[in-house]
Every structure is written in structure tokens, then in C-alpha cells.
Amino acid sequence: MAKENPAEPGEPSPPVAGNKKEHKHLHLLSFLNGSAENSWKKVEDKFRQQVGDGKLSRDKFGACIGLNEDSTYFAHELFDVLSRRNNVEPEKGITLQQLKVFWEELDKDDLDTRLEIFFDLCDKNDDNKISKKEVETVLKWTASANKLTSIEKQIESYASMIVKELDPDGNGFIEIEHLKLVIRELWNPEETKMLQNQDVSTSNFVRETKEIINDNRKRIWVLILWLAINLGLFLWKFMEYKEKETFKLMGYCIGSAKGSAEILKFNMGLILFLVCRGTLTTLRSTFLSSIFPFDDHISFHVVVGVAISLATFVHMIMHLGCGFPILSTCLSDKLKEILGPSFESKQAGYCDLLLSVPGVTGILMVVIMAYSFTLAIPSLRKSEKKLQESFHHLIGFNAFWYAHHLLFLVYVLLILHGYFQSLAWDWLNRTTWVYVAFPLVLYAMERLNISFNEQKHEVKVKKAVVYNRNALVALYLTKPEGFKYESGMYLFVKCKDISKFQWHPFSITSAPGDDYLSLHILNQGDWTSELMNRFGKACSAEDEMKRGGIVRQERTNDLRSSDKYPHILIKGPYGAPAQNYKNYDILLLIGLGIGATPMISILKDLLNHVKTNAPQNTEKNSSCSNKTPKVPKRAYFYWVTKTQESFEWFKGIMNDVAEYDNGKEKVIEMNNHLSCMQKEGDPRSVFITILQNIQTEKDIISGSRIRARYGRPDWKKVFTDLKTKHKDCNIGVFYCGKSPHRPFADLCRNYSDGSTKFHFHHENF
Structure with missing residues (x-):
């Protein structure tokens, strides 16, 4: 259902405040990241690793100062510019001392110096003019560094557009002073100052604990109930066998084996119920949804699977490593006295026990479960592990799917295993069917209903x-x-x-x-x-x-x-978590990559209400009522994707939002982020921003009427803005993506304060 480097695109950005040295202009034409002192030490180490005491070549310069492979073209151009500015012959390479001079120049906290370097990057022939041909060169390394294939295809036309816009006098070139003026206008210094992190108090341990418990109350009580049932079943069966004659012969082996078997039987029934999706969808629409976390049924299914594995392991070890050796080596008279009815007064060897019905069925169950559970490991199920081509078909979803359906045999074997157990003499003690009968019937009915219809x-x-x-x-x-x-x-x-x-x-x-x-x-x-x-x-x-x-x-x-x-x-x-969106006044919808799919349906539904002029859309968006609205008053959609081509997927809904939801009180705010792009104001993205401001009818990145943004969102700023704008509101935060959801859950908890609450929901990706 809804699947990044160097980091996942939606992952909250790391803290940036707190450094004594705070740049005056955030990102604006910044060639370097981090403080000069710490970063230079890393660069120096890389220099020595690459060339020792020799000279650094043009080809190795980018990697040495921390630029990725996509910026190789840009790194070469930057090396040439710095060489010209410092009278260095680039073809001979640079020493460590010369590299430090380059580094210090790049790190200067002076916008004019950065502008000069950027202009020199554009002005390859040092004539103090930027020609159309030179703009094309800049667009080439810009497109390469930002992975923008659409720019690469139209470089000539875009270059003409930029020159025409930045050459008001019609001279056929761009002057440095005019370029400086345009850049200063695009990035107002007040807007480019470093954003201070919001101070969210984390010292109140009691408050945080209460919030964690409140956010996960349904999960916590269900988990406690489940653990209590498992513990109760184990102790009940253990104590039952402790009072029997069998315990005198086999001791804790039989008690532990039977206790773990009871846990196994209970969870084998439960794990099947958790995939009866039709039943769960019906139940989640009742009052039970306020008691049980139906949205977590797959996660709980995995947890129950782990419990089954552990119970199976304990049961197997207790029998094969303890119980069977005792039975096979016990004195014949003692065995007849205690277990005569079960073994027909005959001594049983170890192999006899293994080849009995319980032994054979038990071994077969372990083999099938081990095979099925192994293929259910995410890295194997999603084919993330790379095998030789001839073996690749042994993993992947197909292998997982067929292996999981082999587990039907496990239920047959489990019932046989329980019915023919050696140490139970009456049917009352053969209770396996009691645990699995109802889930099996329910699951079979759902499958038959699907097949017949x-x-x-x-x-x-x-x-x-x-x-x-x-x-x-x-x-x-x-x-x-x-x-x-x-x-x-x-x-x-x-x-x-x-x-x-x-x-x-x-x-x-x-x-x-x-x-x-x-x-x-x-x-x-x-x-x-x-x-x-x-x-x-x-x-x-x-x-x-x-x-x-x-x-x-x-x-x-x-x-x-x-x-x-x-x-x-x-x-x-x-049913899925995202369908709870109507419970909230304000929505924050977060989709990473294909994780945007459940959010798109919500946006289309809201847009349909906009088109029909729903009355609630005329209310003031910043205030919230105490009653649950039928339709949220405002939705903020953040879609983070790592490829420009992805914007084609939902171009239709983007254009529809731009066309229909354009009133004074907008219901939907679209924020599309391309994580592979350099941050706004970076030298590698300056001309992209200029192009976006020139061409207003259609965004050059997304190809739609919704403007794409650079890099990952600053999630702390997003939450701060929402909290400020929508006081006294219940804000529903819906997330679907490949990155871990925990950071977003933490943000919701930290920014919930007073009457403004962020309620987090996430999809199982």
C-alpha cells in the first residue's frame, strides 16, 4: 500500500541551531555545510587519504569537499573558478595549503563574495558578461546536480528565457550587478536568516509519559491483555501437569512443554483472526474501534507470529532435548507404572517417539513454519536481498505468498498433533480444536465467499x-x-x-x-x-x-x-487509518513517494466538496468548532518524492486543486518536495528558482500548476506554523511512507499543548 539516499526524504531534518557561528543568510549561495572548523578537519583527512602529501586533482576535488557524484560537473567548474581566482594552474592539481585557501573562500560569511564566486562560475571567459551559451553550461550542471531530466531536454529554450528576463536592456548578455539584484530580490535577507529551533520542553518526564500512554492507550491495553492471557495459559497448564504423575517422571520438561503448547494453540487461532479483513473492517465501524486498534492488525499479526515462533521453539526443545531422552531411557517398571496407558506398557525408544504421530506432525510443522516465517522477513519478501539470477525466484512476494499458504497444512498437522498426543488420555485434554475452530471457520467463510462471488x-x-x-x-x-x-x-x-x-x-x-x-x-x-x-x-x-x-x-x-x-x-x-480523516478540523497529510496514494483519495474527496460549494468551506479556517466536522476545514498536503518523474503520477489532481480551490479561504494547500534537489538558495539551484519565477503558468519541475519545493520539508517549522495558525484545534496527522514513522509521532506529541492537539495515524507500508 502504500515504498532514499542519502536519507529518507520525509525524515525530520536534524537540528541546525545552537552553533556559535551562525551564518547571516541561510543556504543563500552557500557552497559548504556545517561549521568550518569541524568540516575542514574531515576534508583534510580525505585529502591525506586520497593523495597523501601529493596534489589533489580536479577529478577528486568534489569528493574531497563532500559533494556527491551527481555534482561532479559542478565540482569541476567550481575547481576551475577557484583556481582562476587564486592564480593556480588547475591541470597541475592543488596542495593541502591551496585547498585550505579554496575552502576558506567558499566558507566566507559574506554574500557579496559568494555572489562573485557564483558569477565567476557562470562567466567562464572572464569578460564580466554571462552569455546565453554560458547560461546553457550552468543549466547543464544544474540539471545534473539536481537530477532534473526535464531541464536537460529543454536547456536551450530555458537559457533564452533566463537571458531575456535578466537582460532588460536587450544587450544579449547578463551583467553581474543585475544578477546580484535579482538574487537579492528573490531571497529577502529576512527570509533567509537561520531558523531558530523551536524549544520544546523535554524535561517534564511525567508529562511526556502521560502523552505516550494516551497516544497508545489502545495498543498498550491490548498488548497487556494479550501478554496476560499468554502468561495465564502457560501457568494454568504448567500447574495442571505439576499435579500429575507425569511430572514425577519428566519434571519441568513436561510442564514447560505443555505450557508453551497452550500459548501456541491460542496464538495460532489469533493470528488467523487478524487476517480476516472483512470481519475486521466491519468491526472497526462499530463502537469496538474505540477499544481495539484495528488499524494495527498487521503489526499485531507479526508480533503474534514471533510469539508462535518462540512457543514452538520452547515446546520443541522441551520434548526433543529433555522429554524424549527421559522417556527413552527410563526404567521399564517405572515407565509402566506412570505411563502405561499411553504407551501400551511398552518401552519406547527415541526413534519410536520421533516416528510417532505427534513426532512426525511436530517435525513437519516446524519445517513448514521455519520456511514460511523466513520468507516473511521484510528484506526477503521485498526482494531487497540480491541473489544469483537462478535463485532469485526463491525470494520475493510470490515466494512469500505461496509459502504463507502452506501454513494451511500446519493447522491440519496441529490438530492431528494435539489429538494424538501421547500424554493425554481423554478428549477433554485434547483442546487444540477449541482454539482454532472459530478462526478457521471464519477465515474459510471469507475465502469461500470471495471464491463463489x-x-x-x-x-x-x-x-x-x-x-x-x-x-x-x-x-x-x-x-x-x-x-x-x-x-x-x-x-x-x-x-x-x-x-x-x-x-x-x-x-x-x-x-x-x-x-x-x-x-x-x-x-x-x-x-x-x-x-x-x-x-x-x-x-x-x-x-x-x-x-x-x-x-x-x-x-x-x-x-x-x-x-x-x-x-x-x-x-x-x-478499512485503513487514513479513513479517520473526517474526525478532525485540520489535516496534515504526509506522503513519501508512493505513500501519497491514500492521501490523494482524501484530497479528491475534499476537492469534490469544494466544487459543490459545501457550506463549511465558507467558515474561517483558523478557528475550530468543538463538534466533529463532516468535512475538514483545511488540509495541508506534503508529498516528498526523490524523482522528478514522480510528479507525473498525480499531475491531474494538482492542476484541479490549483483551478478549483483558488478562493480567499483555500481548503487544500499542496506542498510538493523533490528530495534529490539541492536546498533553495544553493548555487546549484539558483537558476531553477529564477526559472520558476519567470514561468508562472506551469512549474518547470512538477509540470503542474503547483510549485515544487527543494529538498525535504523542515518538519519542525511545519508543526510550529500549524500550531500557531490553528489554535484550539484537533489536528489529524496522517502519514504513509517508507521512512520510520516514529519521528513524526514524536513531533505530534511534542507540539501538542493545551487545547491544540496533534493526533498521529500511520499506514502500514
Whole structure:
């Protein structure tokens, strides 16, 4: 459902305040990061590692001062400029002392000096003029450093646009004084001063503890209840066997084995119930949702799986390493006296015990569970581990899916294992079926219902859009009659042409009021890869622009030719955390990469209300009522992606927001961030900012009417602004992305104060 270097794009930025040396202009034409003293020591170490006491070449300069490979072109140009300014012959390389001179010049806290260096970067022939050809050169290393493929394709036209804008006299070149003036106007010194970190008190341990407990109260009490049940079952069974004759022979071995077996049986039933999605979706719409954290059912499913593994391990060790050796070596008379009815008065050897029904079924269960649980490890399930091509099919989602369905055999073996156990003489003690019967029946009913009604689940593909060389496919499907859902929900998709059995979950990106269903599926596994290939072959070039998210210049197919597409089935919808968005006055929606999908459905739903002029949209956005609104009054959407091409995915909704939500009291605020770009004011992004200000009809980065921003958001500033702007409000924070959600949960807790509360929800990615 919704999947970065050098860091995840949405991860909160590290603290920047507190240094004694505080630059006057934040980021503005700053060539270096960090304090000069600390950073120079690292640069000096790198110099000695690379060349020892020799000279540093032009090719190694960028890596030495901390620039990444994407900025190699820029590093070469910077090296040449600094060499010219210091009368150094660049082809001979530079010494450590010369490198320090370069470093100190780059680190000067003087905007005029930085402007001069930047102008020299542009003015390659030192004639104090920047020609169109030189602007093209700058745009080349700008596009390379920021991974902007669209700029690379239109460098000549963009260069002409910049020269025309910055050459008011029509001389055919840009003068340094005019460039300085433009840069100063674009970055007001008051706006570029370093942002002071907000002081959030962390000294009140009691207050923080209370907030953590309050935020996780449902999780905590359910976890405590679950642990108590497990402990109670273990102690109950242990004490029961302690009173039996068997305990005299086998001691703590039998007590521990039976106690762990009881934990195993309980959790084998529970883990199955946690994947009965239809039942859970129904329950989450009742009062029980205020008691149980239904949104965490998959996370709890994993926790229960760990408990099953531990209980299985203890049970196995107690029998194989303790119980079986005792039984196989016990004196015959003593064995007959205590266990006669169970072993028909015969001495059993170790192999006899292993080859018994409980022994064989137990070993088979361990083997199947070990195989299935291993393939469920995230790095193997997502194919993050790279194996040789001939073995690669052994991991990935397909392998995980089929292995997980082998666990059906485990339930059969578990019932047999419990029924034929050697140390229980009456059916009352053979209780395995009691624990697993109801979950098995419930799960079977859901699966049978899906199988019998499979024809009803088939939908037609109205349109398909394949993006970025099979990186993502957007599917626009017919909406089945009676299919009702809420924004934020997800459904399962099956493509019978790929697999007749596999269902895969994807967030719904259309709004409930739309007459179609839309899904955006990222290519990130074996099944999705095959889906991309099939839809890629079915699609042909189409340049027509269409409103509502279906965009131009993509490989699409005609609506009347839907029979050419692979056959798609759906089941659902199922509940997810994002559907709680209507419980809040103000929304902060955070999506990283494909994690934006559940948020897009919410935005479309809000936009539909804007289009119909809903009465609540005329209220003042900064104030909040005590009653729960049917529609939030304001939504702030932050989408952070690491590739420029990703903006094509949701260009339609961006343009719709710009067109329809443009009144005095805007409901939706869109903030698109490209994490691969250098920060605003960086020398490598100056001309991009100039271009964005020149071309106002369409943003040159996102290709939409919503302007893209550079780098990751300053999340502390985002939360501070929201807290200031929306006092006495309940603010719902919804997050979906690959980065850990913990930093955002901490921000919500730290910035909740008085009557302004941030309530955090996150999707299982």
C-alpha cells in the first residue's frame, strides 16, 4: 500500500541551531555545510587519504569537499573558478595549503563574495558578461546536480528565457550587478536568516509519559491483555501437569512443554483472526474501534507470529532435548507404572517417539513454519536481498505468498498433533480444536465467499497509464454496483493472467463520489513487475491531455479498447487509518513517494466538496468548532518524492486543486518536495528558482500548476506554523511512507499543548 539516499526524504531534518557561528543568510549561495572548523578537519583527512602529501586533482576535488557524484560537473567548474581566482594552474592539481585557501573562500560569511564566486562560475571567459551559451553550461550542471531530466531536454529554450528576463536592456548578455539584484530580490535577507529551533520542553518526564500512554492507550491495553492471557495459559497448564504423575517422571520438561503448547494453540487461532479483513473492517465501524486498534492488525499479526515462533521453539526443545531422552531411557517398571496407558506398557525408544504421530506432525510443522516465517522477513519478501539470477525466484512476494499458504497444512498437522498426543488420555485434554475452530471457520467463510462471488469482483479497465518506463501504472476501473468505500481505504487486486490465486493490496486513489475506481501501482516486486510488462504491451502512445488524473504524453490505450487489457478482479474495500480523516478540523497529510496514494483519495474527496460549494468551506479556517466536522476545514498536503518523474503520477489532481480551490479561504494547500534537489538558495539551484519565477503558468519541475519545493520539508517549522495558525484545534496527522514513522509521532506529541492537539495515524507500508 502504500515504498532514499542519502536519507529518507520525509525524515525530520536534524537540528541546525545552537552553533556559535551562525551564518547571516541561510543556504543563500552557500557552497559548504556545517561549521568550518569541524568540516575542514574531515576534508583534510580525505585529502591525506586520497593523495597523501601529493596534489589533489580536479577529478577528486568534489569528493574531497563532500559533494556527491551527481555534482561532479559542478565540482569541476567550481575547481576551475577557484583556481582562476587564486592564480593556480588547475591541470597541475592543488596542495593541502591551496585547498585550505579554496575552502576558506567558499566558507566566507559574506554574500557579496559568494555572489562573485557564483558569477565567476557562470562567466567562464572572464569578460564580466554571462552569455546565453554560458547560461546553457550552468543549466547543464544544474540539471545534473539536481537530477532534473526535464531541464536537460529543454536547456536551450530555458537559457533564452533566463537571458531575456535578466537582460532588460536587450544587450544579449547578463551583467553581474543585475544578477546580484535579482538574487537579492528573490531571497529577502529576512527570509533567509537561520531558523531558530523551536524549544520544546523535554524535561517534564511525567508529562511526556502521560502523552505516550494516551497516544497508545489502545495498543498498550491490548498488548497487556494479550501478554496476560499468554502468561495465564502457560501457568494454568504448567500447574495442571505439576499435579500429575507425569511430572514425577519428566519434571519441568513436561510442564514447560505443555505450557508453551497452550500459548501456541491460542496464538495460532489469533493470528488467523487478524487476517480476516472483512470481519475486521466491519468491526472497526462499530463502537469496538474505540477499544481495539484495528488499524494495527498487521503489526499485531507479526508480533503474534514471533510469539508462535518462540512457543514452538520452547515446546520443541522441551520434548526433543529433555522429554524424549527421559522417556527413552527410563526404567521399564517405572515407565509402566506412570505411563502405561499411553504407551501400551511398552518401552519406547527415541526413534519410536520421533516416528510417532505427534513426532512426525511436530517435525513437519516446524519445517513448514521455519520456511514460511523466513520468507516473511521484510528484506526477503521485498526482494531487497540480491541473489544469483537462478535463485532469485526463491525470494520475493510470490515466494512469500505461496509459502504463507502452506501454513494451511500446519493447522491440519496441529490438530492431528494435539489429538494424538501421547500424554493425554481423554478428549477433554485434547483442546487444540477449541482454539482454532472459530478462526478457521471464519477465515474459510471469507475465502469461500470471495471464491463463489469471484464473477462479481471482475472489473473492466477503462483506462491505463504507464509512467516512467514501467515505473508505475495507474489503472482506472469500472466501479461495481453497490461498491461503497471511504477515502483512505484499500482493496485487493488479482490479475488472473499473472496468477489465479494471488491478491495484492493497494490504496484507492479515487474519491467515493467518482464514477470510477483508480489505483496507482508502483513496480516494486515480481508480481507488480509482470503487471507493468503486460499493461505496457497493451498501451500505445497518446498525447491527449485529460482532466482528473489521466495525463498527457503517457503510454495509454483508448477507452473503447479495454478488452485488450489484462483481466482484473478486486475485493474489498477494507478499512485503513487514513479513513479517520473526517474526525478532525485540520489535516496534515504526509506522503513519501508512493505513500501519497491514500492521501490523494482524501484530497479528491475534499476537492469534490469544494466544487459543490459545501457550506463549511465558507467558515474561517483558523478557528475550530468543538463538534466533529463532516468535512475538514483545511488540509495541508506534503508529498516528498526523490524523482522528478514522480510528479507525473498525480499531475491531474494538482492542476484541479490549483483551478478549483483558488478562493480567499483555500481548503487544500499542496506542498510538493523533490528530495534529490539541492536546498533553495544553493548555487546549484539558483537558476531553477529564477526559472520558476519567470514561468508562472506551469512549474518547470512538477509540470503542474503547483510549485515544487527543494529538498525535504523542515518538519519542525511545519508543526510550529500549524500550531500557531490553528489554535484550539484537533489536528489529524496522517502519514504513509517508507521512512520510520516514529519521528513524526514524536513531533505530534511534542507540539501538542493545551487545547491544540496533534493526533498521529500511520499506514502500514
